[in-house]
Amino acid sequence: MYVAVKLEDGKCTGCKLCIFICPEPNVLKFSKEVKKVAVNEGRCKGCGLCVTICPKEALASASIGN
Amino acid sequence: MIEQKIVEPEYLFFQADREEVFITGSEALKEAIKRANVDMAISYPITPQSESMHLVGDLYVEGYVREYFRGENEFAVMSAVAGASMGGVRVFTATGGPGTLRAFEIFPAWAGARVPVVCAFMTRGVNSPLSIQPDTIEMAFMLHTGIVMFHAETAQDLYDMLLKAFVIAEKPDVHIPVGVFADGFFVTHTREKVKIDPAEIKLPPYNPYSSPVPVMDMENVPVRHMRDPFVMKSNFISYAAHASWQQEILAAAERARKHIHKYLGGLxxxxxxxxxxxxxxxxxxxxxxxxxxxxxxxxxxxxxxxxxxxxxxxxxxxxxxxxxxxxxxxxxxxxxxxxxxxxxxxxxxxxxxxxxxxxxxxxxxxxxxxxxxxxxxxxx
Amino acid sequence: MNKNLFKISPGFEDIMPAEYRELVHDGPYGKNLGVSDLGTFKELLEEHPLCAGCGLALSLRLILASLPNPEDTIIVGSTGCSSLAFPQVGVHNIHSLFGNQNAVASGLKRALKLRFPEKTKDVVAIAGDGATADIGLDMVMHSWFRRENIATIMLDNEAYANTGGQESGMSPQGTVLYMAPKGKKFPKISLPEIAREVGCAYVAVGSPAQPRPLEKMVRRTILVAREIGPTYLQVFCPCPTNYKFKPQETVAKIKQREKEGTFQTREYITLEAQKLLTKLEEGKK
Amino acid sequence: MNRKISIRMSGLGGQGVVTAAHILGVATTLEGLVSTVNPFFGAEKRLAPAESYVRISSSQIDERGEVLYPNIIMIFHPHVITLGKCYTMPFFDGLQPEGILIINSEQPLDLSKEDLTKLGQLNARLFYLPATQIATQVAETELSTNIAMLGGLVGVTRLVSVEAIRESLAERFGGRKFLASATTAALDDVLKSKFAQVTQLVDRNMEVVHKASEAVQEYFIKKKEAGSLCMLR
Missing domain, CATH: 3.40.50.920 (Rossmann fold)
Known part of the structure; x- marks a missing residue:
């Protein structure tokens, strides 16, 4: 079982705090157009640091794949 | 910098009119470095090598060497030499005996990194109780480091081998370090006749872009950008990569044979x-x-x-x-x-x-x- | 670096790795990007094998985003956890041996000065606490004594993490780790104060808990090193694996230590460095 | 000269055995001979034993290192023998038949019966020379003791000409830069400070050479009464 963070799109306000706390490069991307964050789940190690910092509780750890 | 005419290595080695002078091995080393177009030299004192690097310091003052400093110990000096070489300059240092062993970890690293460093080893005993006397035992330790090793008999050999070492070390198909070993005192401190080239000529400069591995100057692509590299992994690709690289270093030394034949007239x-x-x-x-x-x-x-x-x-x-x-x-x-x-x-x-x-x-x-x-x- | 150098030749796009293509198209070279821009460009660090929640990886990521001049920066690393990340860094970087990073950097910086007298080439030594404060301390200190123009950055995870969690000179007193089974007997080495005493022009202690202040420190460390002399930045990056806390607690740990008074962000700036920084930072505004 | 002559110079640190060897080596090469010169391989300190070696030949010299079988031994200080301040013991071991000894002393030393017997068996020739006294009188400095010893050598053998010694001296103290240890360089400075010009230094030291070459005296080892000496001239 692999753990990765999942984003609840509606809750994200694009504050980017999660991007600054993530130890993994190029996992959380910021879209200038929609002013929201997107997660590259394949590269996320599921440490959960972003979950702890998100003020909107838009991020949550979840299991992915098998 | 002092103006010297750049000549082909073949001219400097075989054709230039040489003058016979009565000098010590250490002085012969100085005369070689004077004509070797060396960018940087880094020194650390140890008997019987120290005088050699004093004299290279004089060359720095005279403008034959562009940069020179004393490092903090042999391991640090050899590390700084590696950094300088990876930065794309021609660099020289010398050590001997306990200094060789103090720095020992770096020599396989030099070869593995394929830096064309030339180092003079003025051999001396390494045992306890302390000895500063001549002894070639350090060469036994150096045999399997991957570096090319020449052994000088006389001050003349030391002069010639040092100059030729730069040319051989920097050949793109070799491009590994060359150690020129001279028996401490027997060669370094003995005054004898040595034939040297005119001081007005020197070797062509090192071209770092002829290196088979990238120069660390950010003037070429940072090629190591890769996902999940094989360093320190326990898997087949990692084993294969390390095994083939070790063989490649050995092969580089093998490829040096033809250059040794050409410049030293054989092994x-x-x-x-x-x-x-x-x-x-x-x-x-x-x-x-x-x-x-x-x-x-x-x-x-x-x-x-x-x-x-x-x-x-x-x-x-x-x-x-x-x-x-x-x-x-x-x-x-x-x-x-x-x-x-x-x-x-x-x-x-x-x-x-x-x-x-x-x-x-x-x-x-x-x-x-x-x-x-x-x-x-x-x-x- | 001339950007044209690493452009992909026509017809080779499809065989180049995706990561490389992204770096060429969206990398930070010559764009004057910083920490605030993270998430909008291809980072210099690629996927690395460090642990989930690694404070060192986070710090390294922020440091790389803070480089004022990534297209002309060469990093010298050392053995340790960080050496697992460096092969994936998109600037030239050297891993030589354990602890000799500042010696290698000294030779490298002087070589680059000889070869590019008109150009700025930043040489940054980035290594762990074992490499910087223990095995490589003599070489770190001597590079400072010699006034080398190199920036020294320590990734301080307070342990030898890569070798399985042994006590280091930077571990707090009393910490029980391997090789200190009864707890560490002496206090954390005060390297920032030592750096200040031996004449580093700029010394700072920071952490990834404050990304923008850390960015400022990284830039200052490099800019002062470039113009004046040696600089030192110590980045506190807790290790969840060896200090046995949950990966998501890495930043909370920093804040907790701050509250306890066992970790303190600070800066020492010489007058000369302050003058330079005022000039540079005002010029930027 | 077909055969190789090997010389051992023994003295105390600061007396100039290394410099004397240097000057002699250069002088012989100036005369077209082949020479090699090397010091004893130690960390020499002031007044500690010091040794240097010169080999001279008309053809190529291969052998390196310490001279183990000297043809000539030059002793710069009596303590080398009397107090055993030397690296080679027993001191006269290795001396070749018809070997030459030149000792810096105002009067014959009290050599042991054993040594004299051995020297007698080798048909060794024994010379005494007040080198320090001559140096102090003529050059007004003890530092010229080594030059006086070279003068003694010139007086005893035809190894090298006085002219070549002069040329070598001029090169050593006035010529191009050469390699010297810090202590040797310091003594050089002291010596040079005693003379207004290098030419003066050379002239005065050449006077030392001449004086010493005349002052060196041979003593005959009486074989019948082993252990006793008589003045030869």
Missing amino acids: VETENEEAEILIIASGTAVSQSREAIALACQEGLNAGLVKIKSIRPFPEEEIRKLTQKAKAVIVPEFNRVGWLCKEIKSVVEDNTKVVGGPRVFGGMTMPPHLILAEIRRCSQ
């Missing part, structure tokens, strides 16, 4: 090689052997000489052929372990005829009479 030099008794030696053991052979000759005994100039790569084929007809092979050495004897025994077909010795160590000068005694014994 060995022989005299009277048809003789039944052959003396095979390197460094100043060769000089003592020459003396012994001359003494033997006066007694009507016939002995030939093989001088090994390149220890790495090792002249396996040459030794195998040269020793085929010999009745006995005498290997005099300035160390206790007899590393050269072991190397020779591993290639001579019938190695029971190899005499391991005489050996002197602890700093004593090898009396030629000891070698003569072996020649007499083998002649019976």
Whole structure:
């Protein structure tokens, strides 16, 4: 079982705090157009640091794949 | 910087009119570096090497070397030398004995990183109790570091081998470090006649972009950008990568053979090689052997000489052929372990005829009479 | 670096790795990007094998985003956890041996000065606490004594993490780790104060808990090193694996230590460095 | 000269055995001979034993290192023998038949019966020379002791000409830069400070050479009464 963070799109306000706390490069991307964050789940190690910092509780750890 | 004319290596080595001067080995080293177009030199004191790097410091003051400083210990100096070389300059340093061993971890790293560093090793004993005396035991440790190893017999050898070392080390198909070994005191502190090139000429500069590995200057692509690299992994790709790289370093040294033939006239030099008794030696053991052979000759005994100039790569084929007809092979050495004897025994077909010795160590000068005694014994 | 150098030749786009293509098209070279821009460009660090929640990886990511001049920066690393990340860094970087990073950097910086007298080439030594404060301390200090123009950055995870969690000179007193089974007997080495005393022009202690202040420190460390002399930045990056806390607690740990008074962000700036920084930072505004 | 001459110079640190060897080596090469020069391989300190070696030949010299079988031994200080301040013991071991000894002393030393017997058997020739006294009187500095010893050598053998010594001296103290240890360089400075010009230094030291070459005296080892000496001239 692999753990990765999942984003609840509606809750994200694009504050980017999660991007600054993530130890993994190029996992959380910021879209200038929609002013929201997107997660590259394949590269996320599921440490959960972003979950702890998100003020909107838009991020949550979840299991992915098998 | 002092203006010197850049000439082809072949011209500097073989054609330029040379002047004969009466100098020590350390001074011969200075004369070589003066003409080697060296960008940077880094020093650290250790007897019997220190005087060499003092003199390179003089070259820095005179404007023959562009950058020079004293590092904090041999390991640090060799590390700084590696950094400078990776930064794309021609760099030189020298050490010896305990300094060699203090820095030891860096030598396989130099070879693995394929830096074309030239380092002079002024050999000395490494044992406790302290000894500052000549002894070639450190070369035993250096045999498997991957660096090319030349062994100078005289100050003339030291001068020539150093200059040629830069050219060979920087060949794109070689591009690994070259160590020029000279027996401390016997070569460094002995004043003798040396033929040197005019001071107005020097080697062409190093071209870092001829390197088979990227120069660390951010003027070329940072190629190591990769996902999940194989370093420190336990998997087949990692094993294969490391194994093939080790072989590549070895192959680079093998490819140096043709350049050694071209510039040094071969890995060995022989005299009277048809003789039944052959003396095979390197460094100043060769000089003592020459003396012994001359003494033997006066007694009507016939002995030939093989001088090994390149220890790495090792002249396996040459030794195998040269020793085929010999009745006995005498290997005099300035160390206790007899590393050269072991190397020779591993290639001579019938190695029971190899005499391991005489050996002197602890700093004593090898009396030629000891070698003569072996020649007499083998002649019976 | 001339950007044209690493452009992909026509017809080779499809065989180049995706990561490389992204770096060429969206990398930070010559764009004057910073920490605030993270998430909008291809980072210099690629996927690395460090642990989930690794404070060192986070710090390294922020440091790389803070480089004022990534297209002309060469990093010298050392053995340790960080050496697992460096092969994936998109600037030239050297891993030589354990602890010799500042010696290698000294030779490198001087070589680059000789070769590019008119150009700025930043040399940054980035290594762990074992490499910087223990095995490599003599070489770190001597590079400072010699006034080398190199920036020294320590990734301080307070342990030898890569070798399995042994006590280091930077571990707090009393910490029980391997090789200190009864707890560490002496206090954390005060390297920032030592750096200040031996004459580093700029010394700072920061952490990834404050990304923008850390960015400022990284830039100052490099800019002062470039113009004046040696600088030192110590980045506190807790290790969840060896200090046995949950990966998501890495930043909370920093804040907790701050509250306890066992970790303190600070800066020492010489007058000369302050003058330079005022000039540079005002010029930027 | 077909055969190789090997010289051992023994003295105390600061007496200039290394410099004397250097000057002699250069002088012989100036005369077209082959020479090699090297010091004893130690960390020499002031007044500690010091040794240097010169080999001279008309053809190539291969052998390196310490001279183990000297033809000539030059003793720069009596303590070398009387107090055993030397690296080679027993001191006269290795001396070749018809070997030459030149000792810096105002009067014959009290050599042991054993040594004299050995020297007698080798047909060794024994010379005494007040080198320090001559240096102090003529050059007004003890630092010229080594030059006086070279003068003694010139007086005893035809190894090298006085002219070549002069040329070598001029090169050593006025010529191009050469390699010297810090202590040697310091003594050089002291010596040079005693003379207004290098030419003066050379001239005065050449006077030392001449004086010493005349002052060196041979003593005959009486074989019948082993252990006793008589003045030869």
